[in-house]
Each structure stands twice: as structure tokens, then as C-alpha cells.
Amino acid sequence: MTDKLPVVVVGAGPAGLAAAAHAVGRGLDVVVLEKGTGAGAAVREWGHVRLFSMWRDLVDPAAEKLLAASGWTRPDDSRYPTGAEWADSYLEPLAAALGERARFGAEVVGVSRRGRDRVVDAGRDQAPFTVRVRTADGGEERLLARAVLDASGTWETPNPLGGDGLPALGEAVAAAAGRVSYRIPDLGEEAARERHAGRVTAVVGRGHSALTTLVALADLAEAEPGTRALWVLRRGEVGDAFGGGAADRLAARGALGQRARAAVEAGHVEVVTGFRTAEIRPAHGRLLLVDDSARTTEPVDEVVALTGFRPDLSFLSEVRLGLDPALQAPVELAPLIDPNVHSCGTVYPHGAAELSHPEPGFHLVGVKSYGRAPTFLALTGYEQVRSVVAAVAGDHESAARVELTLPETGVCGGAGLFDEPEARGGCCGAPAPEAVAPARPPLPLVR
The missing domain is CATH 3.50.50.60 (FAD/NAD(P)-binding domain)
Structure with a gap:
């Protein structure tokens, strides 16, 4: 039995x-x-x-x-x-x-x-x-x-950096060299702090882990001049990435998004939208992210992939x-x-x-x-x-029997992966565009 x-x-x-x-x-x-x-x-x-x-x-x-x-x-x-x-x-x-x-x-x-x-x-x-x-x-x-x-x-089993669900070309090599990580960095540790202080870090992803990392890097930038974050988003706009703010029934979750927004507005974080990484390319001791239409980011020193x-x-x-x-x-x-x-x-x-x-x-x-x-x-x-x-x-x-009521996020933004109007019927319609610093246009392809 x-x-x-x-x-x-x-x-x-x-x-x-x-x-x-x-x-x-x-x-x-x-x-x-x-x-x-x-x-x-x-x-x-x-x-x-x-x-x-x-x-x-x-x-x-x-x-x-x-x-x-x-x-x-x-x-x-x-x-x-x-x-x-x-x-x-x-x-x-x-x-x-x-x-x-x-x-x-x-x-x-x-x-x-x-x-x-x-x-x-x-x-x-x-x-x-x-x-x-x-x-x-x-x-x-x-x-x-x-x-x-x-x-x-x-x-x-974190998702890779590549926008097609596969590792980007060069990702495995860069990760093996310690230049790509898939975790929120602990900037309280000396070794992690040294990797990011005074340097440019690309943060790829739009979830809470990415927001936490952006806020931590912005705090580091206050103490270490030259520290910057490049926030790389696959979607064509920031949209609801900052969350529900004061409407979030988990107050700390809402506050995290507000702090991330403040980091963007303060200039510690630059936003690159509509960028789906296809390749990581070495460039004179730094790294370039290349998307599937051959656009590139500016050169960066570290990449933190937080893509789920x-x-x-x-x-x-x-x-x-x-x-x-x-x-x-x-x-x-x-x-x-x-x-x-x-x-x-x-x-x-x-x-x-x-x-x-x-x-x-x-x-x-x-x-x-x-x-x-x-x-x-x-x-x-x-x-x-x-x-x-x-x-x-x-x-x-x-x-x-249902024995739980979950706290709402305060976010209600239609389909959550792409921006096309036809994809935005969703649960309750599309959000208004976020009023934040303009996204930085990708640089020309570096050969």
C-alpha cells in the first residue's frame, strides 16, 4: 500500500x-x-x-x-x-x-x-x-x-543573456572570465565593490532583481565617482518596470521601484530600450553588447544578467x-x-x-x-x-478551499513582454508611458 x-x-x-x-x-x-x-x-x-x-x-x-x-x-x-x-x-x-x-x-x-x-x-x-x-x-x-x-x-538555472533564450554569442567565454554574472552583486563585499566602483555595469532585465541592482549601483555611485549603470531593456519602453509605487500593497516593493526611478533621474543609470542581446564582443579590455540588428551599447566593464x-x-x-x-x-x-x-x-x-x-x-x-x-x-x-x-x-x-488573499502590486499594464498595441489588451489595458530620463540611443556598430 x-x-x-x-x-x-x-x-x-x-x-x-x-x-x-x-x-x-x-x-x-x-x-x-x-x-x-x-x-x-x-x-x-x-x-x-x-x-x-x-x-x-x-x-x-x-x-x-x-x-x-x-x-x-x-x-x-x-x-x-x-x-x-x-x-x-x-x-x-x-x-x-x-x-x-x-x-x-x-x-x-x-x-x-x-x-x-x-x-x-x-x-x-x-x-x-x-x-x-x-x-x-x-x-x-x-x-x-x-x-x-x-x-x-x-x-x-538562470536564463541566459541572449534575447532568443539561448546564450548570446561570446556569453560563455565572458561568464567564464568573470565578466558576466547572473546574481544581484553584494556591493558590501570588497571584491564585488572593486569590480563595479568607478566602472560601467550593464544591468540586463526589468524585474525586482534588476531594480535592486540598479539602486545598489546608484548608491555606490554616490561614494565612488565614475560608477554608472546601463539599464538594458528588451522592451521598447520602460513601461511599468518601476512597479506600482504607492499603490503597491507591499510598501517596500513599491518603494524599490521609486528608488530605481530616482536613480535614473539622477543620472546614475542610463536606459537603453528595445535591445535584445545577440552577442557579447570584447573591445579593448571592455565589453560591447550587440543586439540582433547589429546595434551596440557603449563599452561596459561588467554585465549583470538578471533575465529570470x-x-x-x-x-x-x-x-x-x-x-x-x-x-x-x-x-x-x-x-x-x-x-x-x-x-x-x-x-x-x-x-x-x-x-x-x-x-x-x-x-x-x-x-x-x-x-x-x-x-x-x-x-x-x-x-x-x-x-x-x-x-x-x-x-x-x-x-x-482558498485560504489566502495576496497583496496586489498596483500595476496593471496589459501584456507584459512586448509593446505592440495589439498585445496590450491584457488584464486591464496599457499604462501611460513613464516620464523618466530619455532612453539613450544605441551607438553605431563598432567593428
Whole structure:
């Protein structure tokens, strides 16, 4: 009987640990498998970044119940922690409260059904899952599971710089040389500060990571003359990239956009729009970005590519997934989050029904469930795992119930990827053009 087997959760980040807490609360056996050395391994890699969610929105209710039994003290709800503080004060204690249920140095390298590859129908639904694990010492083992929740995230698979979804020509060479990075730089570290101080950095992308980087570089420019940022946008205008400002129900998220706008207006950031990178070309010790029409940027010293993430599906090749062909998100969820349709930043709460696949008992949860779509909140992940674990436990009434209201962004701008008028029907029409410093025209092609 598969219901005697544990639920296996892949990943010990916020969603994965919350899923385990919900399983414990329902009396289910659960095993969390994390290839890193501790809880929140990915969160720690951006530990210098301050979240725009307060503590009140970062603690899962089931996790809090589990933590309370260990004497844990909840942080001040009104504070905004950094990633490192989130990991230290919540994720690590939660993993400790789970005890031996959370295993580290355990990388999941395959998921399937026992004795059945992807093709076989007969008896598939009654067969337990097999989860292949590679341990830190190089060993292998196989676990059987009644259900599998993949909360492994997307942190290790950032999108490349190239505007066509492929690495730009020369990108791999430049990245190997340390000239292209895919993370928000920690300018509090001396080495990172030296790389950007007094130099020109191209920041490619229009999400919150890009805005955070622009603000950090603008602050550095106040102390280090000559520091500049070139903000490279694929869209033809800034549009709603600064967010909803005062209308954003997450105040810190709105304030981030306002600070980025101020950095542009102060001249610390120059904007280049309608630029889809096709090549990175060396130029006398610096770099040129070349777009698909052979235009170039001015020479830059560093490139920070913050163009989003994509899910790693390689270890799920034997699982029957139902994914949207564009977003690589579950087919029922994709219409709610598709930036081709809208950029409102407002997603209806969803759970087991929207996260289901043709493989019963398998779910993508957390940020990985969004595929290539942007803007994921911890609250969304907590509601997802509450619903999914309820479904696994057979409580379908609870799984179907909505128990969350998400904060709106204050942005409502039609289709979110391109600017053509016909693409802007979206959720509620197009925004008025942003009144910011004019975009810098690309320089002629340098040969």
C-alpha cells in the first residue's frame, strides 16, 4: 500500500520545509531531500538582499506550530529581513524542528514509478514513486514514496543573456572570465565593490532583481565617482518596470521601484530600450553588447544578467508532466501567470487542482511551479503546499478551499513582454508611458 510510504519533498527552501511541516501536522511520514549542506541554501546565496515582504508574510502557519513546540520565538512581524536573516531565524530552526526528516547532501537525480518507465500505463497509478538519490559521498540510493513534491526551485538555472533564450554569442567565454554574472552583486563585499566602483555595469532585465541592482549601483555611485549603470531593456519602453509605487500593497516593493526611478533621474543609470542581446564582443579590455540588428551599447566593464530563471526538468524525464509549452508551468496555472497575457502582478490563490499533472501524486510547488514566469511570493508557496498536502492526505475539501488573499502590486499594464498595441489588451489595458530620463540611443556598430 503506497499510503504507508512517506511523502518525499525535494528541496529544503521555504516552500519545501513548509510542505514538510504541513505533512507532519497531518500525521504523514515525510522526507525532505536537499542537495545543499543546510536549509535555505539558495536563499543564503542572496542573503545580502533585503526582502520586500515583512516577517508576517514569511512564516508558514503550520511551520510556526511546529517551531513553537521547540521554543522558537517569532521575529517582529513588522521587520523586513535579509535573505540571511530569513535563513538563520526561520529556515534553519524549521529544519532542526523536522529533525531526521530533513536530509542534507542528498541530491535527487531521478523520479519515476517503481518498475515502470514513462511509457507504461498498466498499474501505473498503483505503483509507488521511486526517487533516486545521490549522496554527498558519491553513493546512490532509491527511496519509495506515496507522493513527490518538487520544491527544488530555479535558482541554479538562470536564463541566459541572449534575447532568443539561448546564450548570446561570446556569453560563455565572458561568464567564464568573470565578466558576466547572473546574481544581484553584494556591493558590501570588497571584491564585488572593486569590480563595479568607478566602472560601467550593464544591468540586463526589468524585474525586482534588476531594480535592486540598479539602486545598489546608484548608491555606490554616490561614494565612488565614475560608477554608472546601463539599464538594458528588451522592451521598447520602460513601461511599468518601476512597479506600482504607492499603490503597491507591499510598501517596500513599491518603494524599490521609486528608488530605481530616482536613480535614473539622477543620472546614475542610463536606459537603453528595445535591445535584445545577440552577442557579447570584447573591445579593448571592455565589453560591447550587440543586439540582433547589429546595434551596440557603449563599452561596459561588467554585465549583470538578471533575465529570470527557468525550471530544471532533467531529473523528471520519467514523470508524466502536464506543462504549458511556453511557460513550462502546470497547464491549469499558466493562464493565471502568463506575462504574454497580463502584467498585473496579481495572481489568484491556487493549489492542488491547478498544480496537478497526468502523474497522480506528483506536484511542482514553490517558485518552480511558475516555470519561466516572474514574481513569486512566499505566501503563494505556502498556500500551494497547504492545499497539495491536504490533497495527498485525502482531505479534498480543504485542498479546494482558498485560504489566502495576496497583496496586489498596483500595476496593471496589459501584456507584459512586448509593446505592440495589439498585445496590450491584457488584464486591464496599457499604462501611460513613464516620464523618466530619455532612453539613450544605441551607438553605431563598432567593428
